Amino acid sequence: MYFLFKYICLLCITFNAYIECGEITVNYAPSSLRFGSAGSLHTSEFDDVITTCMGYTPESLTWRGLTVTSAFKYPVASVVFGLKTEGVSIKIEGISYELKEDVSLSKTFDSVKSLIASRARRPVHFEKINVLDLVNKIEGLALPKAKHLNRHNAVDYLFLQEISTFPLITDFIKKNSSASNNGQDIIFIQVESFAPLVVTYGAASPQTSYNLAAEYGEDFPVIFNIVLILSIILIVAIIAVSVSMAFMDPGRDSIIYRMTNPRMKKDQ
Template sequence: MEVQAVRWLSLFSLLYTAQCGEVTVAHSPSNLRFGSAGVLRATHLDDVLAASLGYTPESAPWNGLTITSPFNLPIAAVVVEVHGGGASVRQEGSTYSLKEDTTLDDVFQRMKAVMGYRAQRETLFKRIVVDDYLGEDTFHGSIPSSEVLSLNDEPDSTFLREMAALVDAAEKAGEMTTTNHGGQDIIFLQVNSLAPLVKTYGLESPKVKEAENILRKQLVQVTDMMRHIYNDRVLVATATVEQLEELSRSSRSILQSEDLNLEDYNLATQYTSDYPAIFNIVLWLSIILLLAVLATSVAMATMDPGRDSIIYRMTNPRMKKDN
């Protein structure tokens, strides 16, 4: 009985670990403050990113994010999704546990559906699976040097080439930016090659340890590149996921359905780009006319009839006539 209980406990612990990752905010503008907070649910990650870009979140706000000023908010959000297989790639920055109650693909699809509908300016939604670049060898980034990983062995070779392609993919995504003419960018980069290394060699192996260090350095390059492209007005985060492949992806299926009903999201009415100008014209014209009527009414009410005003003379029943 005790042995069976231990087995069930071990299985539960494995599943719990497999569904828990972490999120590190590597860079954010000074008016976004990421403080101490509890676990961040993956289903709330889209709200955190949307709030960082100036949108009103749909769910209760996560208490880890404080917006100190509504001015000069980020014009781009970049998320690097790392399938770590249990490895840690924690960078410098604010790090939070990530409860994986959905996939990051679902997060991206939801942001694309909801923010794409609400956005009043051009928005770039770009999701890149980095290892898609490997088959054609289209990347031109330099392959990181390594002491224990070998380009002649797998999965070492795939990992090293993907690390080179990561920086190249980030650069190409930045070249597609819409921010030069008032737009905003949302970019997701997915890295898959670390998990096979962990599965092949184990978490404590020298190869995995070196792979973690290489990935950290590449992530620093990506962060610096994005800061340069967007003049520091960018939110850069790394999400390490440990999610099992068998987890349900029903939410993504709903978002990708042809029968998607955006009314289910309780979204506000969509307006054209002329709405702010028209609203301001009507508002201030109404205020000016109201003040003009008020000033005229006060002036007439306080007028002294003893000063022989035109109104007094025309309304006097005993008005004198010149003979």
């Protein structure tokens, strides 16, 4: 399994449906591929990137972010994970590039399939998986435990359903893989339920209009206790001094005694 994973190219794509742009992140790539600094990438060029990664030289690749360092260690699989985020930025480990969507991811898959299938000399397994379609076909999914999501909410429930299909997708890919038979796998996975989740709970959701209290820092309890204890000590000290002065016997030789003695006042 480690040997197989060593030669897999994993790419994660996030789309913003409103402005038709997004981001592509190369989450993992073998040592035979080097992704460096480059400008934005159009989805119409993405099929050329995939075919180049798999060892099939395209007619023209204008994007300069990919360099093939070895012609003898091409990946045995490319996995593309598509996610619509409705403009929310997601931090994914790897190197990222701006992605401009001028064609759909589905058309990109069809183009990759057409290019590789016409030139391949070994078995190639192509799989395009829409997780939402898979959810509708499977009955009795065991939903994962959710701490912050409500299963009775339709949006949350759909997201949990899609998450629960991932182990099934993994088993399906392993069962139908051509990589174990000296072939290659091209896998496109599209997740649909994350976008409604962002609309419901994201920055533009109705929940953000609540007048919520500000969050305090980690040092707040310590500082609060110090101020509280010092305030209590100061108040107790003031009360003690005031009480002691109220019941203090000034004595006959004190100026207080002389100023308050009626006899001295009369003499004056």
